[in-house]
Amino acid sequence: MADGRSSRHVRRKVTDRGRIELRLRDPEFTLDVGFMLRSGITILFGPSGAGKSTLLDCIAGLRLLDEGRIEVSGVVFFEHASAINRSVQWRRVGYVFQELALFPHLSVEQNITYGIASLPKNVRRERVDRIVEAMRISHLRRRRPAEISGGEARRVALARSLVTDPRILLLDEPLAGLDIPRGPRSSTIFGRGTSCIEFLSFM
Amino acid sequence: MDWQALWLTIRLATLVAGLLFVLGLPIAYWIAFSRWRWKFFVEAVVGLPIVLPPTVLGFYLLVALGPRSPLGRVWIALTGHTLAFTFSGLVIGSIIYSLPFAVQPFATAFAAVDSRLLAASAVLGASRLRTFWRVVLPLSLPGLLTGVGLSFAHTAGEFGVVLMIGGNIPGVTRTVSIDIYDRVQSFDYASANETALALLVFSFIVLVLLYGLNRGWRTGGVRGMYGGR
Numbered sequence: 001m002a003d004g005r006s007s008r009h010v011r012r013k014v015t016d017r018g019r020i021e022l023r024l025r026d027p028e029f030t031l032d033v034g035f036m037l038r039s040g041i042t043i044l045f046g047p048s049g050a051g052k053s054t055l056l057d058c059i060a061g062l063r064l065l066d067e068g069r070i071e072v073s074g075v076v077f078f079e080h081a082s083a084i085n086r087s088v089q090w091r092r093v094g095y096v097f098q099e100l101a102l103f104p105h106l107s108v109e110q111n112i113t114y115g116i117a118s119l120p121k122n123v124r125r126e127r128v129d130r131i132v133e134a135m136r137i138s139h140l141r142r143r144r145p146a147e148i149s150g151g152e153a154r155r156v157a158l159a160r161s162l163v164t165d166p167r168i169l170l171l172d173e174p175l176a177g178l179d180i181p182r183g184p185r186s187s188t189i190f191g192r193g194t195s196c197i198e199f200l201s202f203m
Numbered sequence: 204m205d206w207q208a209l210w211l212t213i214r215l216a217t218l219v220a221g222l223l224f225v226l227g228l229p230i231a232y233w234i235a236f237s238r239w240r241w242k243f244f245v246e247a248v249v250g251l252p253i254v255l256p257p258t259v260l261g262f263y264l265l266v267a268l269g270p271r272s273p274l275g276r277v278w279i280a281l282t283g284h285t286l287a288f289t290f291s292g293l294v295i296g297s298i299i300y301s302l303p304f305a306v307q308p309f310a311t312a313f314a315a316v317d318s319r320l321l322a323a324s325a326v327l328g329a330s331r332l333r334t335f336w337r338v339v340l341p342l343s344l345p346g347l348l349t350g351v352g353l354s355f356a357h358t359a360g361e362f363g364v365v366l367m368i369g370g371n372i373p374g375v376t377r378t379v380s381i382d383i384y385d386r387v388q389s390f391d392y393a394s395a396n397e398t399a400l401a402l403l404v405f406s407f408i409v410l411v412l413l414y415g416l417n418r419g420w421r422t423g424g425v426r427g428m429y430g431g432r
Binding site: 057060062088089092093094095097099101102103104105114115118160161164 | 323327
């Protein structure tokens with residue numbers, strides 16, 4: 001299996017960043033999707049219940065698929081035909097849930113370091129310093145999720161994902177509760193009910 | 204007050220609560236997260252001691268631990284004496300008898316942990332074991348405490364099982380509840396009352412502590428719950 005980390009720079013100029021084709025049969029509905037990912041941001045629109053979150057769960061490996069193939073940045077996550085189904089942990093995606101799912105018993109800093117515990121301490125500290133600075137959450141490091149605002153919590157969740165240097169970043173309803181100026185652009189471009197798959201250029 | 208019986212009871216209950224904590228975690232984890240279709244069968248087996256008369260349980264344990272059963276014979280081969288009518292036998296009987304009082308609060312607490320937190324942990328690369336230690340266990344602390352407290356109190360107060368498999372040997376299997384029964388049998392109501400009252404007060408204090416702590420946990424907020432580390 002190719003190492004996504006080392007080949008990243010080579011692939012940067014290629015516009016095709018992955019293909020997703022999948023079929024999922026649930027007692028209540030069938031999800032049947034096929035599209036190509038291009039570098040930059042891919043946004044999925046659809047009314048609630050259309051399966052946006054389910055699709056992101058499938059890409060992250062949180063749901064079992066019936067058929068299809070998921071390839072991201074040259075790495076195959078899932079392929080029905082050859083019985084490839086990589087574990088959630090192996091896929092190394094960043095996924096910010098709609099409900100954020102910050103660990104309530106851990107501080108902001110402990111939340112952010114959760115996914116990089118295996119890295120050497122100095123690397124860890126350097127990455128955390130960088131991300132909390134970028135996300136303007138340095139002053140919240142010792143607080144717990146219950147003690148920060150909704151927008152701050154969203155930035156913490158984003159930092160927690162980005163700091164792991166993921167292959168792909170999945171954002172479910174990214175504009176819900178964000179501390180952004182309420183201008184016409186942000187609301188008209190995305191609107192509610194948006195899921196967003198973004199290719200990352202953070203680290 | 205029979206101090207020897209009291210000391211024996213405390214030793215038994217502490218040991219059983221400790222062992223049930225260790226044994227109960229994996230069982231409860233399995234019950235909380237397994238998707239096996241016959242899981243309810245295992246749940247029913249674990250819950251059996253809640254509804255079964257202690258004498259029935261004690262009777263079968265006596266048979267199972269006795270010299271005629273395979274388990275009993277293995278034990279005799281290893282130690283040279285039977286399991287029945289020993290402190291070890293009492294420990295085994297109490298573990299089975301109090302199992303649901305540990306496993307059910309554990310399992311309820313595990314199942315109550317938001318599944319999205321488990322998903323977040325996995326997405327961040329944590330194995331199931333790491334997720335258990337870092338997320339499930341700390342968030343289940345009140346349930347763990349309840350399970351340990353209940354199994355301790357339940358073991359301290361058991362009577363039927365102890366009488367069936369332990370008999371009434373002072374210093375070995377004679378617990379406080381047996382001591383009370385003995386005194387009533389010999390019409391020594393005054394000293395029976397003394398011990399019974401002590402057991403009543405003790406059980407009440409354990410429950411008050413448990414419920415009080417749980418309440419503090421729920422209303423005290425996250426900071427209070429984890430000491431603002």
